[in-house]
Amino acid sequence: MAQHKTPLLDQLESGPWPSFVSDIKQEAANRADKAAKGEIDFQIAVDCPEDLLGVLELSFTDGETHWKHGGIVGVFGYGGGVIGRYCDQPQAFPGVAHFHTVRVAQPAGMFYKSDFLGSICDIWELRGSGLTNMHGSTGDIVLLGTTTPQLEEIFYELTHNLNVDLGGSGSNLRTPAACMGESRCQYACYDTQELCYNLTQEYQDELHRPAFPYKFKFKFDGCPNGCVASIARSDFSVIGTWRDEIRVDQKAVAAYVGGEYPSNAGAHAGGNWGKFDIKAEIVDLCPSQCVRYENGKLEINDKECVRCMHCINTMPRALRIGNDRGATILCGAKAPILDGPQMGSLLVPFIKVGADNDFREVKDVIEGIWDWWMEAGKNRERLGETMKRLGMATLIKAAGVEVDARQVQEPRHNPYIFWKAEEVEGGWERDINEYRKRHQR
């Protein structure tokens, strides 16, 4: 134990927040103990957690990373799911000299049963470092650190014994992610988990075998609160919505006004905000000014509502999402690299999302976009960048959806419309001789 001194990291063991340093040390101690007792024949270095702390301490000292990227490693036939890593100080830290990451597809909504997750722990203790990320940024279970010979063994055990596959990386469809949706949330406007699962299964080839210009992410939010951040983080963002009336329970409204129910579902209970003021907190904050409260009655002009969720979030026992539910689809969100950050731009204002026809309407939109982007996209160009380069209207056409005023914040600022010949009466073919009959040279 403690083969490397880690005075800097040791200072991250104090303080109230769970210490990853303490956790790695506990893993190191457990491995050493099990190895000493002969309980487990570890398939990679027993002391790799110590070496990981050692190399991290070195980075804390010299302010520089000690990892190199490796691009070849993976499981046979898959272009993603494994990220190669090599330590640039292998003599000092042999336990982590080769230390590759394995991405395992997470279940939608990230509920687990102990037997399944326990079995993943067993595989990863035997064949890897025993260290994980729950979860990676895209949503996968990330198994952190193993050697190349173990990759196929891990994949074999995952697929044969646990019926679970690897996630995506590289120029693939990335592992799709969903909010918990209908499983435990009354705001969900469609079954995010089922759509996520269904599309993940449908597009396994796109997930494992790269044929896109760059990465492509699906994320599924059940409502405009956006708990999986799809509008900011996914090339294809599906956000639940409705197009009829918010259901109002006037008795419950009175209970909020009277202070019997905690406002905002109790989310502000710790602050000194005073008594709930329905005028100041609901009516005045409505972004489309479509709420009135008069004579003890709450009225919503639903036609003008933009479904921001504020009133529903604030009085969840009185207001409920409408019954005519579906989703809005936005495209092209991405982090700033390269041309600046992009939010998803609205493509489909409303689409029905139902398992009864195998989500065919959503798939048609996706496949139209892919067929276009795979041809028109440049190397390393995210969908949002292709959209910027070739125009929103091109995407709308490729996706086969209707043009709609809802797709823009406001109309264009310039009149440089690229009219096509077929759009103009008489076309573009004209006779110069006829023209000359009317105009001298």
Place this chain on the structure above:
Amino acid sequence: MPLDMEEAKIVVVDFLKSKEKTKSKFYFQDLCKLFEDAGPREVKKVLTELVKTEVMEYWSSGSTTMYGLKGAGKQAGAEGE
């Protein structure tokens, strides 16, 4: 028009061999350009077959992926695999 698998495989491998001295890895789109009349999905089938039969392999930067002949290029040695 669907590609003839065997002919297409030869086109890809010949192209990669012709470039071997300077560049061992190519983006999917680069290889699509070898088949002007075929869509990307057709080309993908050919590349997948070449990977399955261990003629080609993937190289991933984590964020992107490239295709090359198995074992070709300088990274292979650098990674010590």
Place this chain on the structure above:
Amino acid sequence: MAFISSGYNPEKPMEGRISDIGPRHYSDFLPPVIAKNKGDWDYHEILEPGVLKHVGNSGDVVYTVRVGAARLISVTHIREILSIADQYCGGYVRWTTRNNVEFMVTDEATLKALKADLAGRKFAGGSFKFPIGGTGASISNIVHTQGWIHCHTPATDASGTVKATMDEVFKEFQSMTLPAPVRIAMACCLNMCGAVHCSDIAILGIHRKPPMIDHAYLDNLCEIPLAVASCPTAAIRPTKIEIDGKTLNTVAIKEDRCMFCGNCYTMCPSLPLSDKEGDGIAIMVGGKISNRISQPAFSKVVVPFIPNETPRWPTMTKIIRRILDAYAKNARKYERLGDWATRIGWERFFEICELEFSAHLIDDFRDPAYYTWRQTTQFKF
């Protein structure tokens, strides 16, 4: 060590191979009360920080206890979580998108015992294993990237900066006193594997020195056309150099075009860019994702650089504390951090938060820059 085979035969990789099966179906893992009421929940309430109550139209109730966890987590710790799930929750447990862990029970007596058990468990070093909180108008757990623990292009550490920050804001994790939720995100370089571009507060690692060029080895380790193609700003070109009388193929870098992204290092290990003095942290604020009241918004850079002060980044945590306190004191109920700054004006934000405004904070990168400049005479003195 004796190699233990899974059954895989390396001679015949396709034999018995199972692939393209995707994730497990979520319904394998739903607690019975969740499966039964799925799609039929009536309402929810936060009973106290970290404890939620969901009520179904069936009349069923589920209590959820949310606890913080490090994203980097060992199988030993996961097994402890699973044993708690076995003891109290029928073996079911859930992770949130912000790396929190949720335990669900259906009666108040079990809830009470579960809370007491969770709150009492500590690591040997003294930190809590399962701090309860992260709901409502609080600071929930930080979403983040790998950092020095596993990434080849980070400009800072992720787990370390997150631990230091969450220790600083622990009070806000366990209470609900803020005007609105404050979402913190951390990415260890500007490629942002963890997209931090829409967070109330973002901690972002940045490099400030272009890559070095290991001319003597470059042509042995890297394919020059790939290194050239990897640069998003086309700052790299092939060239030749003379070393010890030998002419070597290598690259040249137009340094004033470098945006310090590290993409070339991914392709070519002879172009390292990590540097103790060059690397550090930028702070961004004012982003959001939810459509509630205001529209989703990008984070804005308010501190261009803070050095890496290991192991606890005190300057960074001090600045985050200052921004948070100013926000908590001045913002209105329901107002997110960025909405508050927009309402009072960013010039006022810098004044109230005692942050220096410098030329580095004026956008000069391509087209989007224009939309951040001021095109009105409306401003504040």
